[in-house]
Amino acid sequence: MIGPFSSLRRAMYRRGILRSESLPRPVVSVGNLAAGGSGKTPHVRFLASWMTGLGLKVAVLTRGYGRESRGIVWVSRGGGPLVSARMGGDEPVLLAGSLPGVPVLAGEARVQAGMECLRRQEVDVFLLDDAFQHLSLRRDADILLVDAGRGLGNRLTLPLGPLREPAGNARFADALVVTKCAGLAQGEGVAATVPFPADRPRAFSRLVARSLVERGGAESPLPSPGVEVVAFCGLARNDQFSATLRESGFVIRKFMGYADHHWYRTSEIGKIASAAGGLTVLTTEKDLVRLPDRLPFDVKAVRVGVEFLAGWDSLSRFLLERMRFAGGA
Known part of the structure; x- marks a missing residue:
């Protein structure tokens, strides 16, 4: 059963028994509780484009699920894909082809991938794709995505349900985005079922x-x-x-x-x-x-x-605050 193991693992990181490493730049993570698509890659692309529009130098770090390579792979240095999807992973190559000026690196250990990136390129902020469970790297903002179409399902962990870790672990996120909303009312209804603190930013989006x-x-x-x-x-x-x-x-x-x-x-x-x-x-x-x-x-x-139905103003202000604080400005 994955549930007890994932809770124990998270507790060991929170108590310092397992140690997280840091990168010398702000780190923003996008991830989810459920296995399968919640719109992580489109939201990473949206955030990267938004940050780039603010004049920030952004780099994306991803595991590169399904790739045939191992170790750190430069999927892009900002000029488009350098490797095939088999070597870099389909989602990293997708991002590399649609984010001009943004380096994309795949690697099992993202702190090492981040340091490799810093050795060769200037970076103001790192974006982590699919990293809610990647606890070995500290992050300054942890964004949790929940698909409005299925919510948290039966709230059970794999293999009995769709969740990678117990639903209660949603409380460890810094911000919640309910994605793929048919409308704001649906999104708000799903958000009410997620055990997420009411005083933290929440937003609602759809894919168009x-x-x-x-x-x-x-x-x-x-x-x-x-x-x-x-x-x-x-x-x-x-x-x-x-x-x-x-x-x-x-x-x-x-x-x-x-x-x-x-x-x-x-x-x-x-x-x-x-x-x-x-x-x-x-x-x-x-x-x-x-x-x-x-x-x-x-x-x-x-x-x-990505089109936000509500909550983007508060979410963007929160992210700017976290990045500014982490960057020492």
Whole structure:
């Protein structure tokens, strides 16, 4: 049972039995309690773009789930991906391709990845992707994401439920963001079920389709509603992608879903090509970087962005305060 182990591990870090290390720059973490997608990568991209817009030099540190490499990998030095998704991980490569000027490093030990980054580039703040359980690195702001569509599920830990650690550990977060909200009322209802202190920042967001992205990175506007498409993806919740397509006005003639972080085989590529029959083929950005180099069809990814329904003002003020305090300003 993962629940008792994760609680014991967190308690050992809090009591100093296991020691956390620090980086000499502010560290902001984005993570979740539940296994699977809560929108971590889009929120990391949103935060990185916001911080960059403030004139800060941002670097992203990530584990690089599913990669075939070990140790520290420079996924990007700020000029786009340097490695394939197999070597850097699909989500790091996605971030590397959509965050110009932002270095992205994958590494099991993120404090070492952060120090490696500082040896070669100037950094004002580190963003950690999927790091609520990465307790070996101290953070100045710990943002917990909860998917509005499923909340905390049955509130049990793996394998009996969806949680990586007990629901009560939400109290260790500094800020809460309820993501993928159909509306503010839904988000507020889900937030009320999360054991999170009432005096800390909470915000509510949704993911919205912004544009279409080609494999080379070229971006184009969404077409007018009514375009017929064939779509596929491999996410924790594939139904959310199909819902996003319908909300954006696409007419889905065929939808194929695969497991999260799925690597596409030749036979599967053939099935997608057969289903396409000349129609536009759409997938997610995360799937786009996992596809083989050569395809028998043209494919584009739907780029989604984060839109806050409420709470961003208080959350952004909180983050600025934490970063300023950590930076000694």
